[in-house]
Amino acid sequence: MIVLQRYNSAHPHFIQLVRELDAFLAELDGEEHQFYHQLNAITNLRHVLVGYEAGTPVCCGAFRPVDSHSVEIKRMYTIPGARGKNYASALLKALEQWASELSYTTSVLETGKRQPDAIALYEKNGYRRIANYGQYAGIENSICFSKAL
Numbered sequence: 001m002i003v004l005q006r007y008n009s010a011h012p013h014f015i016q017l018v019r020e021l022d023a024f025l026a027e028l029d030g031e032e033h034q035f036y037h038q039l040n041a042i043t044n045l046r047h048v049l050v051g052y053e054a055g056t057p058v059c060c061g062a063f064r065p066v067d068s069h070s071v072e073i074k075r076m077y078t079i080p081g082a083r084g085k086n087y088a089s090a091l092l093k094a095l096e097q098w099a100s101e102l103s104y105t106t107s108v109l110e111t112g113k114r115q116p117d118a119i120a121l122y123e124k125n126g127y128r129r130i131a132n133y134g135q136y137a138g139i140e141n142s143i144c145f146s147k148a149l
Contacts (some may be wrong), residue, residue, distance in 0.1 A: 002051045002058070002087045004094050009045035013057035014075075017050065021060075021077035025112075045074065047098060051082075051091055058082035061091045063099055066108060071099045073109035076118070088121050100149045108146045110136045119143060 007014055051059035059078040063071040073095060078088050096107055109127070111118040127145035136142040 002053055002085070002090055004049050004051050004091065006098065007048045007050060009048050009062065011048060011050065013050045014048050014060050014062075017057055017060040017077055017079070018075055020079065021075060024077070047071075047095070047102075048075075049091055049094055049098070051078075051087055053082055053085075053087075059087045059091050061088075061095050063095050063107070065104070069104060070106040070108055071104045073107055076109075076121075083117075089125055092121070092125050096147070096149050105149055106146060107149055108133060108144065110142050110144050112141050113143055114141065 009015075045062045045064055047064070048062040049060065050057050059076075059082060061076040062074045064074055066072050073092070076088065076092065078091075099107060107127075108130070109122065110132070111122065113119075122145045125147070127147045130144050130146045131137075132139060132142050132144045136144055
């Protein structure tokens with residue numbers, strides 16, 4: 001069972017999980033990692049979730065406002081030993097619920113073509129592919145998604 005806690009990006013468990021995520025993505029993205037890394041700063045994120053299994057932090061995610069109606073899902077990660085337990089879906093749904101509580105109506109996100117598990121997660125949870133937005137426009141490795149909340 002997973003227990004989700006709301007924090008901001010200064011929480012040490014979130015910082016720890018994001019370090020693991022960045023190490024994973026650095027291997028996966030190779031030379032492109034530096035481009036993505038600059039877009040994924042975690043300073044000043046006010047809406048962060050950390051998931052705990054038996055008191056141990058095992059997953060995280062966040063969102064940031066894009067405009068008055070939309071949020072962008074950021075920094076989704078589940079440690080390898082906790083994958084396959086639907087924690088990522090629970091985390092994503094909780095982020096969407098939190099955004100809805102704050103009157104946001106749309107969620108967008110970006111993931112990479114080299115992340116088939118992430119793509120499957122978002123599609124399974126009702127996200128639809130959209131044209132690459134903002135800083136991801138024209139980036140070959142990026143896939144962007146949107147969902148009405």
